[in-house]
Amino acid sequence: MKVEYSRHLAAAIVSFSMLAAPAMAAETKIIVSLLDMSAVMGAQGMPGRPRMMGQPGAMGQPGTMGQPGTMGQPGTMGQPGAMGQPGAMGQQGMMRMGMMSINVDKATVKAGEVEFLVSNQSKVMEHEMLVVAVSDPKAALPYDQSSARIPEGKIKSLGEVAELKPGTSGKLELKLAAGSYLLICNIAGHYAAGMVTTLTVTP
Numbered sequence: 603m604k605v606e607y608s609r610h611l612a613a614a615i616v617s618f619s620m621l622a623a624p625a626m627a628a629e630t631k632i633i634v635s636l637l638d639m640s641a642v643m644g645a646q647g648m649p650g651r652p653r654m655m656g657q658p659g660a661m662g663q664p665g666t667m668g669q670p671g672t673m674g675q676p677g678t679m680g681q682p683g684a685m686g687q688p689g690a691m692g693q694q695g696m697m698r699m700g701m702m703s704i705n706v707d708k709a710t711v712k713a714g715e716v717e718f719l720v721s722n723q724s725k726v727m728e729h730e731m732l733v734v735a736v737s738d739p740k741a742a743l744p745y746d747q748s749s750a751r752i753p754e755g756k757i758k759s760l761g762e763v764a765e766l767k768p769g770t771s772g773k774l775e776l777k778l779a780a781g782s783y784l785l786i787c788n789i790a791g792h793y794a795a796g797m798v799t800t801l802t803v804t805p
């Protein structure tokens with residue numbers, strides 16, 4: 603009986619230590635959040651962006667942004683249809699400063715299999731995520747003003763989670779070599795509105 607007990611105890615210790623150990627040989631996972639103001643306002647007090655919409659009068663009508671679904675209705679943004687139209691973005695400092703964004707839970711990962719778990723946290727808008735290999739992450743990507751998009755033929759896109767509806771999510775697995783990458787949303791106007799972030803892959 604004593605032997606039996608010890609064996610169970612040993613098994614318990616082994617399984618506990620496996621639980622406690624860092625995930626072995628598991629591929630790297632990156633949690634990617636696609637955000638706009640509807641996402642931010644929907645999650646009151648979201649860490650990192652508490653005051654973005656807190657400026658009185660910034661949106662013309664304080665309070666209207668707190669109600670899900672108000673974005674995208676003509677007039678509530680102060681400029682009917684301003685979002686997504688080429689040229690409308692970037693003329694207001696606030697819009698440039700994170701009106702839309704891509705957040706990652708880690709900005710540096712090791713080379714190898716990487717799984718992107720992408721969730722569109724918008725309440726009202728489609729977003730997507732492209733993984734673009736770049737030589738210089740600080741250099742601007744080629745940009746087509748007329749469509750307000752990155753011409754995808756002129757960049758090295760490795761893959762994407764395309765056109766996620768509000769509140770939905772998707773996955774993308776890539777084998778990434780060491781180097782610099784950008785994650786972008788290439789829905790019209792969204793890159794210019796801030797939907798770009800850097801991912802560094804180390805050897």
Ligand SMILES: [Cu+2]
Nearest residue numbers: 729730787792
């Ligand atoms: Cu987007």
